[in-house]
Amino acid sequence: MSQWDAKDAGTARSQGVAPIGSEETAASHRGIAPGKRIAVVTGASSGLGCEFARQLDGLQVADELWLVARNQEALAEVAAQLDTPARAVAADLTSEVDIASIRTLLAAEQPRVTFLVNAAGFGKFGDWQTISDAAVDSMIDLNCRGLVDMTRAALPYMERGGRIIQVASAAAFVPLPHMNVYAATKAFVLRYTRALRWELHEAGITVTALCPTWVKTGFEKVARTSGGGNDVGHLFGAQTPQQVVRRALCANKARFAVACASPQSAALRLIGKVVPSCITMAGWDALRRL
Numbered sequence: 009m010s011q012w013d014a015k016d017a018g019t020a021r022s023q024g025v026a027p028i029g030s031e032e033t034a035a036s037h038r039g040i041a042p043g044k045r046i047a048v049v050t051g052a053s054s055g056l057g058c059e060f061a062r063q064l065d066g067l068q069v070a071d072e073l074w075l076v077a078r079n080q081e082a083l084a085e086v087a088a089q090l091d092t093p094a095r096a097v098a099a100d101l102t103s104e105v106d107i108a109s110i111r112t113l114l115a116a117e118q119p120r121v122t123f124l125v126n127a128a129g130f131g132k133f134g135d136w137q138t139i140s141d142a143a144v145d146s147m148i149d150l151n152c153r154g155l156v157d158m159t160r161a162a163l164p165y166m167e168r169g170g171r172i173i174q175v176a177s178a179a180a181f182v183p184l185p186h187m188n189v190y191a192a193t194k195a196f197v198l199r200y201t202r203a204l205r206w207e208l209h210e211a212g213i214t215v216t217a218l219c220p221t222w223v224k225t226g227f228e229k230v231a232r233t234s235g236g237g238n239d240v241g242h243l244f245g246a247q248t249p250q251q252v253v254r255r256a257l258c259a260n261k262a263r264f265a266v267a268c269a270s271p272q273s274a275a276l277r278l279i280g281k282v283v284p285s286c287i288t289m290a291g292w293d294a295l296r297r298l
């Protein structure tokens with residue numbers, strides 16, 4: 009957390025705010041007049057998260073945007089481009105301490121969370137031997153645990169009409185050798201999102217899993233920083249973040265469970281349902297070598 013944010017979180021702690029998710033916090037939030045409307049976007053310093061922040065700004069869904077990622081400078085740059093007041097919340101979402109600080113911040117401010125986008129995430133190319141243990145653990149921590157923690161932190165502050173977009177990937181539809189852990193984390197996100205969506209139906213909160221194929225963001229640069237970084241050749245048909253985010257927001261507004269955002273992703277979704285995994289994996293193995 010940044011010094012500024014840590015100060016806020018520290019104030020909240022010293023005020024004896026109840027931990028989020030406790031009966032007291034959730035009940036007092038629902039019973040008392042709601043605070044300002046906020047939209048929370050993780051991974052907002054770059055790529056899809058940054059574009060979500062921009063488009064949510066244009067849609068005026070909140071009085072304040074909370075932009076979450078590790079790079080405070082980049083977050084501040086994004087914040088400066090927005091019309092909606094934006095708060096740079098510098099946090100490493102693989103860190104339990106930073107997640108706890110975000111919970112404390114929410115408890116101190118008692119906002120109404122109108123929108124949550126979980127876009128923070130990364131992947132690595134390479135087979136199991138070429139990706140380090142640390143990178144694998146971090147991928148699981150960020151893509152799965154961080155996403156679940158942020159969702160559970162925000163939910164007590166969401167009301168009927170609230171919206172959640174979980175950034176998964178078309179990699180969720182099929183197992184992918186040479187991206188095995190990444191694809192598995194995205195399958196986790198898709199399954200988690202679908203079941204949560206079912207649970208939240210009565211509460212009027214719409215949850216959508218965004219499952220794009222390749223997108224032109226910082227993803228590729230990070231994915232290639234492993235021993236097997238060139239195991240995946242070309243990112244064919246990469247879309248712009250603008251197009252993917254526009255489609256994701258439309259799909260969420262239409263209350264779709266899954267936003268594919270491209271015909272290729274829709275095709276993969278169908279293939280994942282009807283074609284045996286050994287065949288899809290053979291097809292992927294040929295494609296990735298091109």
Ligand SMILES: NC(=O)c1ccc[n+]([C@@H]2O[C@H](COP(=O)([O-])OP(=O)(O)OC[C@H]3O[C@@H](n4cnc5c(N)ncnc54)[C@H](OP(=O)(O)O)[C@@H]3O)[C@@H](O)[C@H]2O)c1
Binds near residue numbers: 131
């Ligand atoms: N690009 C694609 O081809 C593609 C396709 C399908 C799905 N996706 C998914 O889309 C999501 C967004 O990725 P992107 O394509 O926009 O890539 P990106 O440009 O690299 O953005 C990744 C974001 O995650 C943040 N992040 C990374 N590690 C973090 C950590 N430990 N704690 C907090 N934030 C962290 C980064 O910010 P900091 O470095 O400042 O922390 C950055 O804002 C990911 O979940 C990715 O799996 C991407």
